[in-house]
Amino acid sequence: MNRPFVLINVAATVDGKIDTVERRGAAISSARDKQRVDALRAAFDAVMVGGRTLHVEDPRLTVKSEALRMKRERKGLSPQPAKVGVASRLQLSPGSRFLTDGPARILLFTTSQTDPEQLNMLQAREAHLYVLGGSPIDLVEVLRILKEDEAIERLMVEGGATLNSELLRLGLVDEISVYVAPMIFGGDSAPTLAGGPGLPRDRAMALKLIHSEQWDDGGILLHYQVAR
Numbered sequence: 001m002n003r004p005f006v007l008i009n010v011a012a013t014v015d016g017k018i019d020t021v022e023r024r025g026a027a028i029s030s031a032r033d034k035q036r037v038d039a040l041r042a043a044f045d046a047v048m049v050g051g052r053t054l055h056v057e058d059p060r061l062t063v064k065s066e067a068l069r070m071k072r073e074r075k076g077l078s079p080q081p082a083k084v085g086v087a088s089r090l091q092l093s094p095g096s097r098f099l100t101d102g103p104a105r106i107l108l109f110t111t112s113q114t115d116p117e118q119l120n121m122l123q124a125r126e127a128h129l130y131v132l133g134g135s136p137i138d139l140v141e142v143l144r145i146l147k148e149d150e151a152i153e154r155l156m157v158e159g160g161a162t163l164n165s166e167l168l169r170l171g172l173v174d175e176i177s178v179y180v181a182p183m184i185f186g187g188d189s190a191p192t193l194a195g196g197p198g199l200p201r202d203r204a205m206a207l208k209l210i211h212s213e214q215w216d217d218g219g220i221l222l223h224y225q226v227a228r
């Protein structure tokens, strides 16, 4: 396979929303789910987000547990997985959490729409920059580069809705894990696990449940394999 193994992880409400209509990165995960996500990140070579999540949430995408970081080091890995951002026009501030928390290898996929000044700043920070032609960015090519040039064998995707749906549409996803929190956000425009134009019923993506857990915090953990 010319791409890494890909897992999408999300925290969703019972009505399937991954944020409120305000789209400012509402907290959905419980304390226990945050620990699960930390362990999941530690088990991957890289963690990827889409442009809007990158710019609006400025996610850290780091492994918080020192024990987990040390475990990675004992295996000969860097303490932190690489961070991957996909955005046609990068507008990161030099002090952003995405760039500064870690340290972690930063891999950015963008287009010529990104200002040269921004590219210079990112180069100075030793980010690995890939300026690809065309928008939206070719995700098949992104995953090929991740595997062949960056030695990423296992990629965790942490949203958002548009990146998730594009990866699913292109058949680039192997597994999906969802923490379903006991709450409802509602709102027609609040994002869900998969955005984009959507699919008719006869082309719905089939999933196979491979694991589920009911937690004391009222949440449910669901882990699916994408059926081929």
Ligand SMILES: NC(=O)c1ccc[n+]([C@@H]2O[C@H](COP(=O)([O-])OP(=O)(O)OC[C@H]3O[C@@H](n4cnc5c(N)ncnc54)[C@H](OP(=O)(O)O)[C@@H]3O)[C@@H](O)[C@H]2O)c1
Binding pocket: 009, 010, 011, 012, 017, 018, 019, 020, 023, 024, 025, 026, 028, 049, 050, 051, 052, 053, 054, 057, 086, 087, 088, 089, 135, 136, 137, 138, 139, 158, 159, 160, 161, 162, 163, 164, 166, 191, 195
């Ligand atoms: N609860 C959770 O687990 C969770 C996790 C993550 C995010 N979220 C939420 O999800 C929402 C963001 O989702 P979103 O759908 O608005 O944005 P997104 O998926 O984070 O980013 C999508 C953007 O990435 C860029 N992009 C470039 N090439 C692309 C490609 N080939 N495919 C897809 N995207 C490409 C595009 O922006 P440009 O054209 O500007 O480059 C596109 O608009 C936020 O509300 C955030 O809080 C929730």
